[in-house]
Amino acid sequence: MKKITDNVYFIGSSGCDIYIINSKSEDGLILIDCGMDLELIKSIKEENLDPMYIKHCIITHCHIDHIDACFQLREFNPDIKFYAHELDANAIEEEGFNNRTAASWYGIEYKPIKLYKKLVGDINTLNFGNLNLKCIHTPGHTPGSISIFLEINQKKILFGQDIHGPFSEEFNSNLNDYYKSMKKLIDLNADFLCEGHYGIITPADEVKRFIQSHLKRNTNYFL
Numbered sequence: 001m002k003k004i005t006d007n008v009y010f011i012g013s014s015g016c017d018i019y020i021i022n023s024k025s026e027d028g029l030i031l032i033d034c035g036m037d038l039e040l041i042k043s044i045k046e047e048n049l050d051p052m053y054i055k056h057c058i059i060t061h062c063h064i065d066h067i068d069a070c071f072q073l074r075e076f077n078p079d080i081k082f083y084a085h086e087l088d089a090n091a092i093e094e095e096g097f098n099n100r101t102a103a104s105w106y107g108i109e110y111k112p113i114k115l116y117k118k119l120v121g122d123i124n125t126l127n128f129g130n131l132n133l134k135c136i137h138t139p140g141h142t143p144g145s146i147s148i149f150l151e152i153n154q155k156k157i158l159f160g161q162d163i164h165g166p167f168s169e170e171f172n173s174n175l176n177d178y179y180k181s182m183k184k185l186i187d188l189n190a191d192f193l194c195e196g197h198y199g200i201i202t203p204a205d206e207v208k209r210f211i212q213s214h215l216k217r218n219t220n221y222f223l
């Protein structure tokens with residue numbers, strides 16, 4: 001558990017790196033991805049955050065290492081609301097998408113959950129308390145990948161879960177889309193990048209360098 005700025009914490013890694021945002025309002029806590037272990041999510045108690053106050057979970061994309069614990073989390077708190085982009089929704093909500101979720105890579109069974117809201121189009125802003133979470137459609141790794149952008153106390157925080165890839169036909173990855181998506185993210189000039197497997201990258205120069213280096217490695221193009 002690590003505090004990134006006021007309201008934003010890195011909880012830890014289980015499958016992927018997971019983060020939590022405290023809205024400091026009746027909207028409670030907002031989880032960014034679930035990872036694979038409910039017990040890790042419950043460890044937010046160490047920071048005096050109550051896991052029962054997790055009222056929302058934004059899913060960045062449909063991969064098992066980011067969504068496996070959603071089912072357990074919903075059993076723990078049936079009122080939790082899940083959000084994801086419509087283009088990844090069927091893999092999250094239905095059985096039988098073991099390639100799209102990469103569950104077949106892990107050799108495990110994914111238990112589907114229903115979404116409260118499917119995000120549509122390029123930008124969806126979700127408002128929790130005084131916080132505006134801008135969910136930006138950044139396809140490439142998967143068709144429905146999103147990145148979440150939050151400005152708080154004059155700091156720009158970007159949750160960009162699988163910027164590094166990988167890319168596979170099994171996930172319907174698209175490198176042209178990825179190139180355009182990474183350009184969008186670089187233009188945000190974020191101070192903190194909360195990545196899905198590389199932890200927290202900061203300051204802004206390092207964020208830009210990280211995105212550019214993975215873009216170059218994956219596409220041979222450089223922005």
Ligand SMILES: [Zn+2]
Pocket residue numbers: 061063141162165
């Ligand atoms: Zn992924």
